[in-house]
Amino acid sequence: MHAKKQFNARIARLAFSTLGLTLSLAAQADSYPEKPLTLIVPYTAGGATDVLARMLAKGLSQELKQPIVVENVPGAGGSIGQTRFSRAAADGYTVLMGNVGTLAANGSVYKNLPYDVLKDFTPLASVGDAPQVLSVRANFPASNLDEFAAYAKVHGAKMNFGDAGVGSGAFLGGVLLNATLGTNVPPVHYRGAAQATSDVMAGQIDYTVESSSTAVSSIASGKIKGLVVLSAQRVGVLPNVPAVSETSYKSLNYTIWNMLLVRKGVPKTMVNTLNDAINKTLTQPDLLDRYKQMGLAVPSANQRTTQGAQKLLAEEVTRWQKLLSEAGVTPE
Incomplete structure (x- = not known):
C-alpha cells in the first residue's frame, strides 16, 4: 500500500510538472517575442x-x-x-x-x-x-550567351567560374550552365559570393552566376559584363541585359x-x-x-x-x- 501511494505521488508530481511546463510554454508563446x-x-x-x-x-x-x-x-x-x-x-x-x-x-x-x-x-x-545573371569578366571574348557557349565548348578546360562553395547558388548556376550548354568549366570555391564577383571583376576568373540584386552594381562598374538574365523576361534594373528567351537556350531558367x-x-x-x-x-x-x-x-x-x-x-x-x-x- 505504501509503495502504491509513492507511485501515485510520483505520477501526480510528473503530471503537475508537465502541466507547469505546458503552461510556461503557452505563456511564452502568448508574449512572444520578449x-x-x-x-x-x-x-x-x-x-x-x-x-x-x-x-x-x-x-x-x-x-x-x-x-x-x-x-x-x-x-x-x-x-x-x-x-x-x-x-x-x-x-x-x-x-x-x-x-x-x-x-x-x-x-x-x-x-x-x-x-x-x-x-x-x-x-x-x-x-x-531573385533572377540570376551570367556575369563575365569585362574582356571575355563573347557578347551574348550563344557566343559564350561556343567559346566555352572549345576552351572550357582552361576556364573557371566562381561560387560561394559547393552547393551555393552560384555553384548550382554553374552546374546548370554546364549541363545545358554541354560544357565542362570547373569551379573555384570562395567563402562568399562577393569574393567570387571581385575576382571576376579583377579578371582572375572568367565568370560567376550572381543575383540580379548584386549584378546591378557589378555591371555598372564596367569591370563585368552581364551576358544574360537566366529568366524568360528581362529585369527592369538591367534593361540592357537580354533574357534567355532571346537566345538559343530558351529553357535555361534559373531563379533563386x-x-x-x-x-x-x-x-x-x-x-x-x-x-x-x-x-x-x-x-x-x-x-x-x-x-x-x-x-x-x-x-x-x-x-x-x-x-x-x-x-x-x-x-x-x-x-x-x-x-x-x-x-x-x-x-x-
Whole structure:
C-alpha cells in the first residue's frame, strides 16, 4: 500500500510538472517575442543573400517590436551556418535565412550533415525570388550567351567560374550552365559570393552566376559584363541585359528563391506570429521599393504560407537531387 501511494505521488508530481511546463510554454508563446532575435545568414556579409536578409531584418524588427541581430556564419555552401542553426534552441528566437542552394541542394553535395532540412527545420515563408545573371569578366571574348557557349565548348578546360562553395547558388548556376550548354568549366570555391564577383571583376576568373540584386552594381562598374538574365523576361534594373528567351537556350531558367525558417519544435503560435510579421513586412512600401531596385520579386501568396513554403522546399530538394546526380555531383 505504501509503495502504491509513492507511485501515485510520483505520477501526480510528473503530471503537475508537465502541466507547469505546458503552461510556461503557452505563456511564452502568448508574449512572444520578449527579447531580440538572431537571424543566421550562412554566407559572408555583402552578398545577395546577406543584403536581402538585412533588408528583411529591418522590416521584421519594426513588425515584431524587437531588434533582430544578423549573424553571418559562412562556409561549406551554407552547411556551417545551418549546423549552427540546427543546434540552437527551438524557442523561436533563432531564425535562418536559406535559399535554393543551402536548403535544396545542400544534402546532395555534403555527406554526414548533422541536420535534415525537411525533418529538422520549419519553413516560415518564401521571402524573395531573385533572377540570376551570367556575369563575365569585362574582356571575355563573347557578347551574348550563344557566343559564350561556343567559346566555352572549345576552351572550357582552361576556364573557371566562381561560387560561394559547393552547393551555393552560384555553384548550382554553374552546374546548370554546364549541363545545358554541354560544357565542362570547373569551379573555384570562395567563402562568399562577393569574393567570387571581385575576382571576376579583377579578371582572375572568367565568370560567376550572381543575383540580379548584386549584378546591378557589378555591371555598372564596367569591370563585368552581364551576358544574360537566366529568366524568360528581362529585369527592369538591367534593361540592357537580354533574357534567355532571346537566345538559343530558351529553357535555361534559373531563379533563386529565398526562405526564412525556424527549428522544428518551435510552438505553432510563434511560427504563426513570425509568418504574419513576414507577410506584413513584404507589404512595406520602402521594402518593395528596394525589391524593385534590386530586381527581386515577392513570392506568390501561397509560397508565403508555411504550408506553401514547406511544399516548395520538399519539391526543390527532390528536383536538385536529380539534377546534381545527372551532372555527376556526388556528396563529399
